[in-house]
Amino acid sequence: MPPAPDATPPRIGIIGAGIAGLAAAIRLRLEGAHVEVFEAGETAGGKLGELVLGEYRFGIGPSLLTMPEYIDELFELAGEVPGEHFRYQRLDTVCRYAWEDGTRLDARADPQAFAEEVERVLGVPAQRVLATLDHGREKYDLTGRTFLEKSLHTPGTWLTSEVGHALTRLHRLDLTRTLHEVHQRDLGEPHLVQLFDRFATYNGSNPYRAPGLLSMIAHFEHGADAGAFVPEGGMPAIAQTLYGLASRLGVIFHFETPVAEILTRKAGRRPRATGLRLANDREVLFDRIVSNMDVFFTHERLLPHAPAPKRVLAREKSTSALIFYWGVDRSFPELDVHNIFFSEDYPGEFEALEAGTLCDDPTVYVSISARYDRRAAPAGGENWFVMINAPFAAPEQDWPALIECTRERVIQKLERMLGRGLRDAIVEEAVFDPTTIEARTLSHRGALYGTSSNDRMAAFMRHPNYSRHVDGLYFCGGSVHPGGGLPLCLLSARIMTEVMARREPLPHTFDAKDTA
Known part of the structure; x- marks a missing residue:
């Protein structure tokens, strides 16, 4: 039976203010719960954070927005008009593709236009x-x-x-x-x-x-x-606008507040989550806990006294990335918002990744958000987010050496395929490798999407949105079902909320006027 309307609302603690943690906070608050979010970083967003290099601004993680309706849905659930808080536009060209043989193709968003362009360029009906x-x-x-x-x-x-x-x-x-x-x-x-x-x-x-x-x-x-869509203010604006919504609803945020342990007590056949011990040893009691932290680190670091789903946690990791953030002091009008420069040996690229290294001719993705967000670069300049697929981090990898040689190969490839110089145009630079990504986002081994989907059973072997070993403990984010990427992280928060409501009914008594 659901609790009576005047019952004390359940206290829910959320670990992590990534995109899934923000969505979970909004949904659980709208279900009538008291919600507090504990984030180790200075701001909300996780992988949707921002990097500033001089006059250049970069989203550090996802650069492509699809299925924005999952973001709109959160505002609609709260009784707000999405367009008053979060605006975006659809790109006519999703991506500009280039091959070493000189072939160029603009992948239009409209399926008919895309198909006709493919027929014109490649001869496929x-x-x-x-x-x-x-x-x-x-x-x-x-x-x-x-x-x-x-x-x-x-x-x-x-x-x-x-x-x-x-x-x-x-x-x-x-x-x-x-x-x-x-x-x-x-x-x-x-x-x-x-x-x-x-x-x-x-x-x-x-x-x-x-x-x-x-x-x-x-x-x-x-x-x-x-x-494919572009949000007003760039990709980091997605996290900031959802943080604003959660705050208006009365969600309480604690930034620069790492969690050291999920507290549990014995309760029947399984232990039950009862609160959080923070890094300063302060304990905060809750009725339920939601972890938006990578599920591997949740079990390894925060649940030292609870059994872990070892088989699930040992699953093959997804790939990671090597990312160059380049502030470029000139314009390259031949590029679009999203651009791909393909490897000549695609099978070899993936063989190298599975061998734990990088190939000599990687596929290069270049995203330039300054194409639609002029605050992201000074006049006449561009912010280049340059990414190649990389293996997840392993002890034997020499990332300084890999970065040095790959940077040179990437610049040579881009200069060759663009037919113009790039090296001297780079005036600002930062580099993230899989070890950087793991350290900054606590993604185990730098894997961007948790476990891979390299077999037919992958979807069933992802960690569920609740714990089978600790009652009152739930999960959301890219390391659990349904997977990584912005839309799926948002869906993980929806699924988690629905699962929680079935297992432990929520009050459904939230009043939007009450933000206490």
């Missing part, structure tokens, strides 16, 4: 491209509502008509083929196969191993009702 996109959307329609929007670890998820319908269409899901095999079959043309194979990297996976079901990812960028 537009209808074939549209059929591939439609097949990806079919996979999403069949499985997305289950695999991405619901808990896979509660029986009720599987007792629905949607799951029954999907089971009748298993032959359409390409579960026995790799993503690369699907694209080879459906598209054939090498440039286009490589373009579509790239979507595996959106969750840190290998297209030559990841299941063909992941071809649905293309729909998120090129679906008729989808696309």
Whole structure:
């Protein structure tokens, strides 16, 4: 039975003010709980933080916004008009692609325009491209509502008509083929196969191993009702606008306040989470705890006396990244907001990643948010976010040496493919490698997306949004179900809230006028 309306609202402590922690705080506050968030850093945002180098500003993490409706949803739940607080626009061109043989292709957001551009540049019939996109959307329609929007670890998820319908269409899901095999079959043309194979990297996976079901990812960028978006104020503005919403609702934030331990007590068959011990040894009692911290470090550092799901935590990690933040003192009009310069040996690039190193000719992603956010760079300059896929951190890696040689190769590649100098234009620089990413964001081994999706069972083997070993303990963020990336982190907060409400009903008595 839900608590009576006049019952004391449950006290919920959230560890981490990343995007999922912010969304969880908003949702739980709207369910009537008293919510406090403990963040080790100075500001909210986690991987959506900002880096300032002189006159140049960079988002340190995600550079692409898809599915902004999951952000709008939070404002709507709070009774606010999203556009009054968070504004964004859809890009006409999602990404500008380049190959070493001189081929160039602008991937338009509109599926028809994209297909026609592919036909013009690569000779692949537009209808074939549209059929591939439609097949990806079919996979999403069949499985997305289950695999991405619901808990896979509660029986009720599987007792629905949607799951029954999907089971009748298993032959359409390409579960026995790799993503690369699907694209080879459906598209054939090498440039286009490589373009579509790239979507595996959106969750840190290998297209030559990841299941063909992941071809649905293309729909998120090129679906008729989808696309790539840019937020007003840049990607860090997403975290700041949600922090503002949470604060207006009465969520209490404690910054520069690391958590040292999740307190537990014996309660029946399993221990129960009862509060937090902070780094200054102060203890704060709560009825429930939500961790937005990487699930590996949550278990390793904060739960020293509780059993850990060793099999889940030992799963293969996703890839990481090597990122160069370059303040460039001139304009490169031949570039768009998002740009990809492909490797000539894509299989070799992923073989190197799985061997724990970088190849000699990596694929290079360049994002320039100053294209739409002029405050991000001085007049005449640009802020380049330059990223290559990197292996997760391992003890034997010599990152200073890898950074030095890779930086030179990346500059040479960009200068060669752009046909103009770049080296002398770089006036500001910072570098993040997997060890930096782990240290700054507490992502285990620098893995950007938690565990990889390199096998058919990956979705089922992600850590659930609740603890099977400690009652009253819940999880959200990219290291748990449904996975990494901005939209999935937002969904993890929704799933976690729904799971909590079923296991331990929430009051549903929040009054937006009461922000005490």
